[in-house]
Amino acid sequence: MSNIQFIVQPGGTVKGRIRVPGDKSISHRSIMLGSIAEGVTTVTGFLEGEDALATLQAFRDMGVEIEGPVNGEVTIHGVGLNGLKQPAKPLDMGNSGTSTRLLAGIVAGQDFDVTLIGDASLSKRPMKRVVDPLTEMGAVIATNEGGTLPMTIRGTGQKLKAIDYSLPMASAQVKSCVLLAGLYADGKTCALEPAPTRDHTERMLNGFGYPVSSEKLDAQQTKACLEGGGSLKACHIDVPSDISSAAFFMVAAAISEGSDLVIEHVGMNPTRTGVIDILKLMGADIQLENFHEVGGEPVADVHIKYAPLSGIKIPEELVALAIDEFPVLFVAASAAQGTTVLTGAEELRVKESDRIQVMADALQAVGIDAQPTPDGMIINGAEQSAQKGEIQSHHDHRISMAMTVAGLRAKAPIVIEDCANVNTSFPIFLDLINQVGMNVIAKEA
Numbered sequence: 322m323s324n325i326q327f328i329v330q331p332g333g334t335v336k337g338r339i340r341v342p343g344d345k346s347i348s349h350r351s352i353m354l355g356s357i358a359e360g361v362t363t364v365t366g367f368l369e370g371e372d373a374l375a376t377l378q379a380f381r382d383m384g385v386e387i388e389g390p391v392n393g394e395v396t397i398h399g400v401g402l403n404g405l406k407q408p409a410k411p412l413d414m415g416n417s418g419t420s421t422r423l424l425a426g427i428v429a430g431q432d433f434d435v436t437l438i439g440d441a442s443l444s445k446r447p448m449k450r451v452v453d454p455l456t457e458m459g460a461v462i463a464t465n466e467g468g469t470l471p472m473t474i475r476g477t478g479q480k481l482k483a484i485d486y487s488l489p490m491a492s493a494q495v496k497s498c499v500l501l502a503g504l505y506a507d508g509k510t511c512a513l514e515p516a517p518t519r520d521h522t523e524r525m526l527n528g529f530g531y532p533v534s535s536e537k538l539d540a541q542q543t544k545a546c547l548e549g550g551g552s553l554k555a556c557h558i559d560v561p562s563d564i565s566s567a568a569f570f571m572v573a574a575a576i577s578e579g580s581d582l583v584i585e586h587v588g589m590n591p592t593r594t595g596v597i598d599i600l601k602l603m604g605a606d607i608q609l610e611n612f613h614e615v616g617g618e619p620v621a622d623v624h625i626k627y628a629p630l631s632g633i634k635i636p637e638e639l640v641a642l643a644i645d646e647f648p649v650l651f652v653a654a655s656a657a658q659g660t661t662v663l664t665g666a667e668e669l670r671v672k673e674s675d676r677i678q679v680m681a682d683a684l685q686a687v688g689i690d691a692q693p694t695p696d697g698m699i700i701n702g703a704e705q706s707a708q709k710g711e712i713q714s715h716h717d718h719r720i721s722m723a724m725t726v727a728g729l730r731a732k733a734p735i736v737i738e739d740c741a742n743v744n745t746s747f748p749i750f751l752d753l754i755n756q757v758g759m760n761v762i763a764k765e766a
């Protein structure tokens with residue numbers, strides 16, 4: 322495969338008014354729920370990135386007629402809970418953990434066999450976290466040694482057993498997997514999470530007329546439950562812009578002097594806004610404007626201006642609410658005065674890359690004192706000192722984009738290897754980052 326390098330010129334000021342593409346988590350779920358609903362679901366604002374497209378292709382491979390995407394518009398001819406067909410070949414999940422783990426929940430309820438495969442990065446990621454609850458529900462699943470892909474889920478022809486499952490880690494993917502399998506179970510299935518995680522599955526099921534209850538047991542634990550055997554009614558889904566993509570631009574504006582940026586129509590689901598809370602604790606100047614609701618999800622325009630940042634101890638209760646934003650938050654911490662300490666974030670080690678180790682290596686390569694710990698990182702903010710930063714993205718889109726943003730505070734060009742992966746979540750990243758005031762070129766090496 323060809324290597325697309327990003328060559329990032331140092332410095333810049335970030336200005337303008339932009340809109341980033343649709344939310345990845347919501348885009349995945351729109352295809353999944355639209356496919357197993359009754360009737361025709363229409364989607365606008367769909368993210369045309371590789372991960373969401375892998376989900377779309379998987380449902381086409383299981384016999385669902387899906388039109389588009391054209392300019393973010395998708396039309397899904399739902400086949401109902403029991404209308405999926407056996408795919409002719411393994412379903413290729415590409416780089417996408419969300420596709421794999423949520424699909425496993427749906428596929429566990431079918432009466433045919435399915436094998437899920439993925440790329441080099443996804444093939445290293447843990448699947449035992451979904452195999453365990455699904456097996457408890459009666460599914461028959463084989464994985465590679467060590468609980469990784471390929472994963473084959475056998476159609477037993479038996480109804481799944483409802484369970485009351487306590488998640489061992491705060492994971493929306495595992496919660497969603499259990500709830501989606503619960504659609505195919507006898508009785509009431511519950512998922513208890515140790516800390517709040519994104520609740521798009523619960524919201525969207527309710528939007529499709531499928532009741533999901535959510536009970537807060539205390540400040541951290543929430544239990545989501547549903548009864549199996551109902552049906553989903555097709556609806557329209559308007560996907561807001563992805564706060565995880567917006568985060569790169571928030572940090573870009575926060576760390577470069579003179580910046581003033583508006584990011585429009587960003588999803589503000591309270592289970593996703595940890596990045597805003599963390600940046601504000603660091604002293605960022607962020608105003609949320611034009612708050613309104615689209616399709617059961619709150620959205621707002623994010624107005625962010627440069628302000629000097631300070632290092633903080635990141636509150637652990639914000640970790641799951643900002644889980645995908647840490648690569649770029651580490652860049653913010655590098656540009657802050659003082660020390661930033663992250664703990665309670667061991668989940669970062671099992672994302673598309675080990676985001677603790679890979680970001681520590683990347684920041685050290687540009688001359689920042691970043692010390693990895695088993696469950697987080699300690700970063701002493703300072704001027705970058707490297708005369709040339711050479712970075713590996715390790716099959717991880719968020720590393721490519723975070724280290725591009727680091728260029729705003731660099732002393733010399735940064736070269737990032739293997740950046741075609743930005744297409745997994747943010748195909749127009751390069752255009753937008755240049756549009757707001759950076760100087761980044763993509764070069765085939």
Ligand SMILES: O=C(O)C1=C[C@@H](OP(=O)(O)O)[C@@H](O)[C@H](O)C1
Pocket residue numbers: 345346347419491492493494495497518519644645668
């Ligand atoms: O449910 C989802 O859409 C996601 C959940 C998170 O993963 P975990 O639930 O495994 O933490 C997140 O990292 C991922 O990008 C998307």
Ligand SMILES: C=C(OP(=O)(O)O)C(=O)O
Pocket residue numbers: 372416417418419420645672673719746
């Ligand atoms: C972790 C991520 O996605 P996934 O788990 O779906 O691969 C991400 O997009 O940062």
